[in-house]
Amino acid sequence: MLYAAPVTFEVRQEGGATHLRGAFPYNSETTLGDGRRERFSPGAFKVGRNVFLLADHNPNMPLASTEAGSLTLRDADDALHIEARVAATTSWARDTLAALADGLKKGLSPGFRVQTGGDIVTRSAEGLLRTVTAADLFEISLVTRPAYDAAQIAARSWQLAINESPDAGLLRTLNRWRH
Numbered sequence: 001m002l003y004a005a006p007v008t009f010e011v012r013q014e015g016g017a018t019h020l021r022g023a024f025p026y027n028s029e030t031t032l033g034d035g036r037r038e039r040f041s042p043g044a045f046k047v048g049r050n051v052f053l054l055a056d057h058n059p060n061m062p063l064a065s066t067e068a069g070s071l072t073l074r075d076a077d078d079a080l081h082i083e084a085r086v087a088a089t090t091s092w093a094r095d096t097l098a099a100l101a102d103g104l105k106k107g108l109s110p111g112f113r114v115q116t117g118g119d120i121v122t123r124s125a126e127g128l129l130r131t132v133t134a135a136d137l138f139e140i141s142l143v144t145r146p147a148y149d150a151a152q153i154a155a156r157s158w159q160l161a162i163n164e165s166p167d168a169g170l171l172r173t174l175n176r177w178r179h
Helices: 091-101 150-154 166-176
Strands: 010-014 017-025 030-033 036-040 052-055 062-065 071-075 079-087 107-114 119-124 127-132 135-143
Touching (some): 052 079, 071 135
Parallel strands (some): 036 127, 052 135
Antiparallel strands (some): 010 017, 119 127
């Protein structure tokens, strides 16, 4: 499981909707596990089409969107800032807002695809560090922990084959990173 920096939401009620404000911090390292870390450079997220705010990365549980005018994304040097207006008109919106109010959901997790050449991987004594410099953002999810999709992480192999140079394993690893 990949954990990101803690995210604090500002939550307020207004006109029958709940207004959320949060941020996904740049230059904050996350741990993928076993010597694998990741971070996003300022301005890494490219927003060119409709972006959704989802409950738990579920595309069937939208809470807000840029196209609908209920989600605003603002890129700054410190973070991608998120503002959303969520109406509790669906069961999943009510459940998500209740979990947020109870402190059970505290994080943001981006759904993204790294652009070709949009990352840099470096090796140090601590392991591998992937810095994402350009990624297409298609959704942001409210989650119990700020984490990426475990299935995609679990599908990656980080074992170097015996009788292989470390650089050959690094090249294979780079080809397995989330696209």
